[in-house]
Amino acid sequence: METFNNFLGGTITLFSDPLGIVIFFGGVIGGMLFGAIPGVSMLTLAAILLPFTAHLSPEHGIMLFSVIYCTGVYGGAITAILFNIPGAPENAPTAFDGYPMTKNGQAGRAVGAAVMCSALGGTISAVIMMIATAPIANWAISAFGPPEIFALVFFGLAVASSVGAKTFWKGWLSILIGLLIAVVGLDPVGGIKRWDFGMPYLLAGIHFIPTILGFFAVTEIFVQAENKVRGSYQAPKLSVDFPSLAELVAHKVAVVRSIVIGFFCGILPGIGATLAAFMGYNEAVRWSKDKSEFGKGKLEGVISSETANNAATGAAMIPLLALGLPGGALTAMMVGVFQMHDMEPGPLVFLNSADLVWVVFAAMFFANLSILFVGYMETKTIINLLRIPFQFLAPMILCLATVGAYAVRGLAIDVIVMFVAGAIGFFLRRSGYSVAGIVLGLILGRIGEQTFAQAMQMLHFEWSGFAGRPIAAGLLIAGVLTLAGSIYGAFFKKQ
Amino acid sequence: MGNLRTGHIVEAAIWLGFCLFLYIYSFDFEQEIEIYKFGASAWPRTILLLIAIAAIGQLIYNWKKGDGSATSMIAQAHDDSTDGSDHNSLKWYLWTFFLLALPFIYMNLPEGIAAIMSLEQPGLHVAKLVVAAVVVVVYVFAIRGNHVGGILALPILFGAFLQDFGFYAMAPIFILGVMFLFGERRYKRMLVVGGGIFALLLMFFVSLLYVGLPTGNVGWFYDFGTSMVNILQ
Numbered sequence: 001m002e003t004f005n006n007f008l009g010g011t012i013t014l015f016s017d018p019l020g021i022v023i024f025f026g027g028v029i030g031g032m033l034f035g036a037i038p039g040v041s042m043l044t045l046a047a048i049l050l051p052f053t054a055h056l057s058p059e060h061g062i063m064l065f066s067v068i069y070c071t072g073v074y075g076g077a078i079t080a081i082l083f084n085i086p087g088a089p090e091n092a093p094t095a096f097d098g099y100p101m102t103k104n105g106q107a108g109r110a111v112g113a114a115v116m117c118s119a120l121g122g123t124i125s126a127v128i129m130m131i132a133t134a135p136i137a138n139w140a141i142s143a144f145g146p147p148e149i150f151a152l153v154f155f156g157l158a159v160a161s162s163v164g165a166k167t168f169w170k171g172w173l174s175i176l177i178g179l180l181i182a183v184v185g186l187d188p189v190g191g192i193k194r195w196d197f198g199m200p201y202l203l204a205g206i207h208f209i210p211t212i213l214g215f216f217a218v219t220e221i222f223v224q225a226e227n228k229v230r231g232s233y234q235a236p237k238l239s240v241d242f243p244s245l246a247e248l249v250a251h252k253v254a255v256v257r258s259i260v261i262g263f264f265c266g267i268l269p270g271i272g273a274t275l276a277a278f279m280g281y282n283e284a285v286r287w288s289k290d291k292s293e294f295g296k297g298k299l300e301g302v303i304s305s306e307t308a309n310n311a312a313t314g315a316a317m318i319p320l321l322a323l324g325l326p327g328g329a330l331t332a333m334m335v336g337v338f339q340m341h342d343m344e345p346g347p348l349v350f351l352n353s354a355d356l357v358w359v360v361f362a363a364m365f366f367a368n369l370s371i372l373f374v375g376y377m378e379t380k381t382i383i384n385l386l387r388i389p390f391q392f393l394a395p396m397i398l399c400l401a402t403v404g405a406y407a408v409r410g411l412a413i414d415v416i417v418m419f420v421a422g423a424i425g426f427f428l429r430r431s432g433y434s435v436a437g438i439v440l441g442l443i444l445g446r447i448g449e450q451t452f453a454q455a456m457q458m459l460h461f462e463w464s465g466f467a468g469r470p471i472a473a474g475l476l477i478a479g480v481l482t483l484a485g486s487i488y489g490a491f492f493k494k495q
Numbered sequence: 496m497g498n499l500r501t502g503h504i505v506e507a508a509i510w511l512g513f514c515l516f517l518y519i520y521s522f523d524f525e526q527e528i529e530i531y532k533f534g535a536s537a538w539p540r541t542i543l544l545l546i547a548i549a550a551i552g553q554l555i556y557n558w559k560k561g562d563g564s565a566t567s568m569i570a571q572a573h574d575d576s577t578d579g580s581d582h583n584s585l586k587w588y589l590w591t592f593f594l595l596a597l598p599f600i601y602m603n604l605p606e607g608i609a610a611i612m613s614l615e616q617p618g619l620h621v622a623k624l625v626v627a628a629v630v631v632v633v634y635v636f637a638i639r640g641n642h643v644g645g646i647l648a649l650p651i652l653f654g655a656f657l658q659d660f661g662f663y664a665m666a667p668i669f670i671l672g673v674m675f676l677f678g679e680r681r682y683k684r685m686l687v688v689g690g691g692i693f694a695l696l697l698m699f700f701v702s703l704l705y706v707g708l709p710t711g712n713v714g715w716f717y718d719f720g721t722s723m724v725n726i727l728q
Binding site: 167168169170172173176177179180183187189190192193194195197218221222225226228229389390391392394395396398399400402403406407410412413415416418419420422423426431449452453456457461487490491 | 506510517520521523524526528530531532533534535536538539542543545546549550552553555556559595598642643646647650651653654655657658662666669670673674676677678679688689692693696700706707708709
């Protein structure tokens with residue numbers, strides 16, 4: 001009852017303030033648009049808006065970013081489905097089946113499923129977030145230390161290695177390239193320069209936004225360019241036939257499973273929506289009776305990925321607000337908003353700024369709900385982007401990607417990094433490697449190394465220390481078994 | 496040789512050579528950290544070891560099963576490999592890598608010339624203009640018969656020119672270049688659509704969101720870039 005009263009209080013505060021309403025709807029539409037426009041993402045919008053939040057109240061600033069987070073994760077699904085360009089890494093698995101659906105003339109069904117499942121996953125996640133923030137945060141705080149987070153990263157990478165590449169080995173090579181890119185720059189323990197080759201730019205590491213833009217947006221353009229030159233380019237077929245409710249009800253098990261996966265992945269700092277989406281998708285494949293249909297345009301693939309990644313958004317706020325630990329780029333920017341107002345996210349926020357917390361919770365609930373309505377209206381407009389001939393769309397996407405890469409840090413070298421990543425991604429993709437695997441390795445690499453170092457320090461550099469931590473040990477064993485099974489399958493299973 | 500082809504051996508050799516190269520350079524940061532006995536090099540070297548193992552694993556896989564089918568149906572669906580393509584010959588790769596090297600030649604050559612000839616900033620700018628012109632001419636001749644290579648290299652060339660000549664002068668040329676390489680030959684339509692894309696970008700990002708885009712730093716290009724910013728903002 002107390003939770004409901006708090007939620008009601010947050011809702012009244014949110015919608016009784018005209019400026020709050022404007023910011024809320026600005027965030028909803030802006031997040032969706034920037035998520036959906038090929039070549040830019042919600043992170044681009046957030047980066048551009050960050051300096052301006054100094055002029056807003058903390059409630060408005062944090063609320064704006066949390067709304068952008070919810071709707072931006074959904075918006076990225078549109079480009080993943082229509083152009084094979086995930087707006088963010090968490091939309092990468094959506095493209096696995098969403099894009100083939102577009103090629104099969106079922107873009108509307110895929111986008112419609114993404115709208116409904118994003119709204120459903122996000123809204124349920126927001127409700128659970130409100131009810132269970134305190135107990136779950138307490139459990140995660142006590143049960144998940146660095147050894148467990150490292151073990152979860154390992155397990156996640158082991159599971160994800162089977163997705164996207166031509167063979168198991170190429171899947172692992174893809175992930176390892178990502179891990180290697182993440183190593184460049186200063187080491188997380190001693191601040192020692194690694195593989196900077198005397199270039200000051202590399203000291204700060206290779207920024208993930210230009211790299212992601214390169215591997216996804218630019219590589220896709222290059223692949224389409226080659227198809228066009230070879231005469232095998234197929235323009236996507238248009239349709240706006242959204243899936244029926246019965247069709248979605250038929251996938252209820254996948255939805256529930258993805259909500260659970262998404263929520264538990266999202267709650268852990270640094271893991272977030274990306275692993276949630278990959279695991280949601282992988283579990284859908286694992287439990288499916290007809291695995292062969294995945295990757296060819298199966299609706300369940302889109303449903304699982306999009307439910308899981310939006311289910312992670314609510315959960316991702318728990319470590320941020322309860323512990324002050326950002327789980328990803330956007331939540332890290334939220335820490336910046338707090339700091340601009342001389343505040344620190346963490347347990348004290350619940351004590352000193354309960355109003356802020358409940359306004360943010362209410363805003364996230366309604367933002368997810370609004371995906372259902374605004375998403376439908378906006379999607380039909382965006383699907384029309386497919387009518388633009390590719391020779392006109394390609395320079396537009398490349399220019400948007402250029403602005404997005406440059407806007408992050410104001411460095412022209414980021415633009416070059418993006419285009420070089422695009423060229424590398426082109427060669428790797430045509431050789432059967434997975435660009436999604438590279439990006440997952442890149443994002444989880446830094447977290448993996450940092451938590452591994454912390455874990456080993458905690459365990460006094462005794463490997464056997466992992467055995468004394470049941471969750472960490474369980475995840476490591478599960479990861480090793482997954483790998484062993486994949487190696488066995490690669491060598492000994494008949495083709 | 497089993498099912499091995501030369502391409503499989505070259506692929507494995509590239510990975511192993513890459514690992515060896517980075518392993519040698521990892522000695523640059525092999526330093527002890529007081530609170531962390533593994534030091535800064537253990538994690539990267541472990542990744543290199545795993546890459547080497549995976550590359551050998553892939554080679555053994557190729558030896559046993561050739562190119563084989565993907566280990567999963569999902570992977571098959573994502574298979575963009577182009578074994579039967581015209582764009583898979585050694586000549587095509589060499590030609591394409593030459594095109595991809597052009598932006599990096601531009602990024603390094605003017606400074607080298609300026610250092611040798613002891614040029615001041617105006618001289619360096621002239622060197623940049625001359626080298627840029629030569630690189631563009633070489634690029635135009637080199638892309639004949641290799642449109643894919645041309646498309647791969649053009650954005651990197653655009654990125655390399657961005658700092659010196661600015662977004663405002665380079666983006667229209669880049670937009671028209673991409674359209675041309677994608678096969679568009681209706682020049683009036685190219686100008687109208689290209690102009691529209693450029694105008695939309697400027698209005699949305701520069702006029703509305705005040706995003707600072709590179710203005711360039713070479714003579715006339717810098718003046719042009721800053722005057723565009725003044726007009727738009």
